[in-house]
Amino acid sequence: MHAEEKMTLEKWPAAPEKQTLEGKNKFVGFWLFLGGETVLFASLFATYLALKDKVPNPEHALAKDLFEIPLAFLMTMLLLTSSLTSVYAMYHMKNFEFKKMQLWLGITVLLGLGFLGCEIYEFNHYVHEYHHTFTSSAFGSAFYTLVGFHGGHVVFGLSWIILLMARNAKRGLSLYNAPKFYLASLYWHFIDVVWVFIFSVVYLMGMVG
Amino acid sequence: MENNQTNTGNPSVDITYRRKRNAEEMRHQVISFALMIFFTVVAFVAVGSGMSGWFTVPFILLLAAVQVVFQLYYFMHMSHKGHEAPALFLYSGLLVGLITILTFLTIVWW
Numbered sequence: 271m272h273a274e275e276k277m278t279l280e281k282w283p284a285a286p287e288k289q290t291l292e293g294k295n296k297f298v299g300f301w302l303f304l305g306g307e308t309v310l311f312a313s314l315f316a317t318y319l320a321l322k323d324k325v326p327n328p329e330h331a332l333a334k335d336l337f338e339i340p341l342a343f344l345m346t347m348l349l350l351t352s353s354l355t356s357v358y359a360m361y362h363m364k365n366f367e368f369k370k371m372q373l374w375l376g377i378t379v380l381l382g383l384g385f386l387g388c389e390i391y392e393f394n395h396y397v398h399e400y401h402h403t404f405t406s407s408a409f410g411s412a413f414y415t416l417v418g419f420h421g422g423h424v425v426f427g428l429s430w431i432i433l434l435m436a437r438n439a440k441r442g443l444s445l446y447n448a449p450k451f452y453l454a455s456l457y458w459h460f461i462d463v464v465w466v467f468i469f470s471v472v473y474l475m476g477m478v479g
Numbered sequence: 480m481e482n483n484q485t486n487t488g489n490p491s492v493d494i495t496y497r498r499k500r501n502a503e504e505m506r507h508q509v510i511s512f513a514l515m516i517f518f519t520v521v522a523f524v525a526v527g528s529g530m531s532g533w534f535t536v537p538f539i540l541l542l543a544a545v546q547v548v549f550q551l552y553y554f555m556h557m558s559h560k561g562h563e564a565p566a567l568f569l570y571s572g573l574l575v576g577l578i579t580i581l582t583f584l585t586i587v588w589w
Contacts, residue, residue: 279494288561301568302564302568305569308573308576309572309575311576312575312576312577313576315580316576316580316582317583320584320587342523343519347516354509354512365498459550459554459555460555462550463551466546466547467547469522470539471540474522474526474535474539475539478526478535478536
């Protein structure tokens, strides 16, 4: 089977993302990239933990003054649910149901946009209510770098999924684009993995004090 | 993947079998999602109830680790065959990352 071959339900392989050599290479290469991303985020977490609540004078807001449970909880639920909807998309991809896959990817994008909206509101709130900015303290720099880098990954992941959906809208599923959809969904799960540590280490541990 | 070996030569039999397997796997995914939601709620409740930090901090870190295992092994399919290289890459990254965190927490003190 080659990548451009017209696919039918009968010919669709069980693991379409790894059927071609290109697909196999992308799979290994992408996991190598995720290993590197793990190191990137670990260094940002290390920086945040070392500089948490390090402010120049007592007028600056600390972690326990800033974070609130309801917003952090809402953002976590949005991102966690979007991880499940992208699993549904890959389930339909394996069953060769292109329309259903597109639908679930669309729901994933909407949930991701909801998360992004909350994050923008949150940062805006901190800057205007608490004067907690990127340059106000070492704590501020470390916080916005870590959480902002994650938010940047959300923006990139959303653009990636939207582009894939638009680019392949009339093409249908093939062995050429199956690895692309699969890797975009892996990337989306990885974003959720990082968020699990952000809500635990930054928000929940921040509220504990 | 293991269901590559189930070719009977009859495409419609293969498809029915594979769809069944996929549906089965999807059910497991939904169960792991429910567990992840449950762990998240427990972590938020533990913090919201205002228990001592000496208990809450290790507890929520443990819940986070369990959740990430679910995410990696079920959602990201690391429990499937053919994920030896991904496991090597991820755990190498994790090792370097954890050493970085340990270093920063012990030598950065200002």
